[in-house]
Amino acid sequence: MKRTGPASLVVAAVLGLGTGYLVDQTLTATGRPTFTPSLMLPVLLVVLGAILIALAVPIARATRDGARHTGRAVNPFQAVRIAMLAKASSITGAAVTGFAGGLGVFVATRPADPSLGSVTTILATAIGGAILVATALVAEQLCTIRKDDDDEPPAPGPDSTATHH
Numbered sequence: 329m330k331r332t333g334p335a336s337l338v339v340a341a342v343l344g345l346g347t348g349y350l351v352d353q354t355l356t357a358t359g360r361p362t363f364t365p366s367l368m369l370p371v372l373l374v375v376l377g378a379i380l381i382a383l384a385v386p387i388a389r390a391t392r393d394g395a396r397h398t399g400r401a402v403n404p405f406q407a408v409r410i411a412m413l414a415k416a417s418s419i420t421g422a423a424v425t426g427f428a429g430g431l432g433v434f435v436a437t438r439p440a441d442p443s444l445g446s447v448t449t450i451l452a453t454a455i456g457g458a459i460l461v462a463t464a465l466v467a468e469q470l471c472t473i474r475k476d477d478d479d480e481p482p483a484p485g486p487d488s489t490a491t492h493h
Contacts, residue, residue, distance in 0.1 A: 329408065331468060332415045337461065340419045341426035348430020356434075363431060364446040370456025373421065377463030380417055381470075383410045388470035411471035414464045421460030428454035 352362045387410060390402045432450045435442040 329411060329415075331472075332418045332465060336419060337422040340422040341429070344423035344426025344428075345430040345433070346426075348427035348432075349434050350430070351427075352431055352434035362435060362442075362446070365428065365431070365449050365453045367449050367452065369424075370449075370452040373424065373453075373456035373460040376417060377421075377460045377467075380410070380414050380467035381463055384414065384467035384470035391472075407471045411468050414467040414471065418461050418464035418468065421457045421464060423457075425454050425457030425461065428457060 348363075355362055387402060387407045391407075428450050432447070432454065435446065435450065
């Protein structure tokens with residue numbers, strides 16, 4: 329499994345930004361009020377980040393200390409599942425941060441002053457998404473299991489080189 333790269337996070341954030349802006353643009357064009365995220369969304373994003381860290385710490389302890397100190401071997405399937413959840417969460421957090429950014433850009437470019445409540449929840453959602461990205465990347469790092477020396481393919485010997493006749 330490859331780690332989450334900055335390119336995928338930037339793409340998710342840019343797509344989220346465009347989507348957030350277009351959602352508010354469409355709502356306003358149809359005469360509806362702009363979209364304001366619930367105040368529970370940033371709370372849930374931070375809670376998800378905390379859960380990811382809580383799930384990843386035992387994996388990190390077992391891999392760093394070794395099974396001889398903890399008494400338990402690392403379940404590689406569990407480590408991969410948590411790492412994949414962390415990867416998905418980091419991309420989702422980037423998309424949510426971008427979406428909130430798009431909402432914020434739309435509200436900031438309007439001639440009317442936005443309400444303080446909507447700006448606060450948009451800002452809190454962007455911060456919550458950024459916190460989720462950070463905690464997910466840390467959890468993904470914690471679930472990384474070091475490669476064993478025997479995981480490397482054997483080096484080619486002098487007899488294994490191809491001869492051209």
